[in-house]
Amino acid sequence: MYRRSFVKQAGTVAAGAVIAPHLLTTSAAKKRIAMVGTGIRGTGMWGTPVVQEFSDLVEFVGLCDINPGRVQTAKDMLKLNCPVYTDFDKMMKEARPEILIVTTVDATHSEFIIKGMEYGADIVTEKPMTTDEKQCQAILDAEKKTGKKVRVTFNYRYAPHRQKIYELLRSGLIGTITSADFHWYLDVYHGADYFRRWHRLREKSGSLLVHKASHHFDLLNWWLQSEPEEVFGYGALEFYGKNNSFRSSHCRPCPYKSQCRFYWDVNKDPELVKLYVDNEKYDGYHRDGCVWKEDINIFDKMAVQIKYANKVQVSYSLTTYSPYEGYRIAFNGTKGRIEAWIREKQPWDEAPYDEIQVTTIFDKRELIRIPNNEVGHGGGDARLRKDIFNPDGKDIYRQAANSRDGAMAILIGIAARNSIYTGKPVRISDLTSLKPLDKLS
Numbered sequence: 001m002y003r004r005s006f007v008k009q010a011g012t013v014a015a016g017a018v019i020a021p022h023l024l025t026t027s028a029a030k031k032r033i034a035m036v037g038t039g040i041r042g043t044g045m046w047g048t049p050v051v052q053e054f055s056d057l058v059e060f061v062g063l064c065d066i067n068p069g070r071v072q073t074a075k076d077m078l079k080l081n082c083p084v085y086t087d088f089d090k091m092m093k094e095a096r097p098e099i100l101i102v103t104t105v106d107a108t109h110s111e112f113i114i115k116g117m118e119y120g121a122d123i124v125t126e127k128p129m130t131t132d133e134k135q136c137q138a139i140l141d142a143e144k145k146t147g148k149k150v151r152v153t154f155n156y157r158y159a160p161h162r163q164k165i166y167e168l169l170r171s172g173l174i175g176t177i178t179s180a181d182f183h184w185y186l187d188v189y190h191g192a193d194y195f196r197r198w199h200r201l202r203e204k205s206g207s208l209l210v211h212k213a214s215h216h217f218d219l220l221n222w223w224l225q226s227e228p229e230e231v232f233g234y235g236a237l238e239f240y241g242k243n244n245s246f247r248s249s250h251c252r253p254c255p256y257k258s259q260c261r262f263y264w265d266v267n268k269d270p271e272l273v274k275l276y277v278d279n280e281k282y283d284g285y286h287r288d289g290c291v292w293k294e295d296i297n298i299f300d301k302m303a304v305q306i307k308y309a310n311k312v313q314v315s316y317s318l319t320t321y322s323p324y325e326g327y328r329i330a331f332n333g334t335k336g337r338i339e340a341w342i343r344e345k346q347p348w349d350e351a352p353y354d355e356i357q358v359t360t361i362f363d364k365r366e367l368i369r370i371p372n373n374e375v376g377h378g379g380g381d382a383r384l385r386k387d388i389f390n391p392d393g394k395d396i397y398r399q400a401a402n403s404r405d406g407a408m409a410i411l412i413g414i415a416a417r418n419s420i421y422t423g424k425p426v427r428i429s430d431l432t433s434l435k436p437l438d439k440l441s
């Protein structure tokens with residue numbers, strides 16, 4: 001039996017809905033917000049749209065970046081009157097924000113999250129919350145000590161397709177979930193971009209197991225409503241970095257432009273020119289770094305096995321030089337299987353919907369279609385912004401992520417990274433004071 005159904009909006013109310021703590025539920029006055037890290041994510045996700053959509057609720061009182069040119073550019077782009085800073089402490093003392101948005105390079109998040117709370121602000125931080133287990137513990141301790149709150153912005157949870165998967169998993173249709181297969185493909189454009197930028201250095205991004213895969217691990221934790229117990233990983237760098245016969249510092253002066261398939265002209269993007277090229281003189285950072293640089297020290301292929309506290313076993317992989325971009329996910333249960341796949345930006349595959357297939361044992365197969373016409377991470381970005389700055393106070397799909405969620409997502413990546421170096425499985429409970437829960441409530 002084969003049936004197709006079309007879902008207009010992702011889902012009805014999920015069972016077990018909870019009221020989430022939000023940062024902006026009570027005060028009628030405008031909240032004072034500040035941002036540290038005014039790059040593309042800061043300005044594009046938390047700058048311009050917040051000014052445009054929530055100016056009646058929040059007011060920027062300061063912007064900070066280590067690059068004086070970029071922070072001024074950001075202020076101009078956002079059309080703000082607030083002061084700009086290159087000294088974070090000065091901003092926190094003078095501007096006294098109630099909410100601090102952290103959008104710096106990953107390995108610096110913990111410094112600003114912790115200091116921000118000590119200065120009295122609640123935190124909205126981009127993923128990954130931080131990049132190693134020590135910094136993770138320090139954030140958890142600071143949150144307890146200060147009584148302030150950390151919100152981690154897992155926008156992927158908010159895309160309608162993924163929300164529908166969450167709902168189907170909760171419905172009991174496939175029985176008890178026993179295992180999952182999750183494979184993520186970054187293509188030679190988006191994937192390569194991680195190897196051009198600061199992400200290429202483990203000491204800045206924690207590797208893609210933390211920087212990128214923590215998004216995916218968070219989805220798993222959220223979909224399964226359980227926490228990871230043990231992790232084993234493999235990883236290698238076999239395509240980018242040292243694996244080529246020629247290289248340069250960055251694309252613009254490169255003598256191999258005509259023969260390099262990865263040559264990329266940053267000057268074609270006026271926004272990137274304003275933010276990065278025009279401000280190179282301050283920090284020497286090249287947005288168009290060479291993907292063949294020998295200092296690249298992250299893995300470009302990764303495989304991870306995860307055992308959850310609720311006994312679910314997961315096989316995960318991340319590939320960074322795929323011909324197309326997307327992912328495949330499948331959940332196996334005692335009564336059936338839920339599978340979903342996304343292929344992004346393919347000229348030969350422009351269906352206005354994404355599908356989820358539900359197959360029940362000895363029974364039937366159903367294809368569910370979810371419209372995919374929303375921009376900004378499948379509509380996740382706009383929904384997340386609304387949930388942070390103008391929440392309805394319900395959070396029926398448990399999408400609001402706190403510091404524990406932020407920790408559990410990165411701890412899988414950190415454990416996998418540690419496992420790759422030692423060749424041994426890593427127990428999550430050995431990394432921080434957090435003990436994995438089999439069921440989230």
Ligand SMILES: NC(=O)c1ccc[n+]([C@@H]2O[C@H](COP(=O)([O-])OP(=O)(O)OC[C@H]3O[C@@H](n4cnc5c(N)ncnc54)[C@H](O)[C@@H]3O)[C@@H](O)[C@H]2O)c1
Binds near residue numbers: 037067070104126
């Ligand atoms: N959720 C998502 O889908 C998503 C998408 C993109 C980026 N991100 C996250 O957003 C963050 C920013 O990413 P981006 O792409 O905008 O990077 P970026 O390089 O464009 O911006 C980072 C900014 O931080 C500044 N900075 C670095 N160290 C600093 C310090 N010590 N003090 C003050 N400023 C400092 C840099 O000068 C830069 O302007 C990252 O943590 C990234 O993981 C999340």
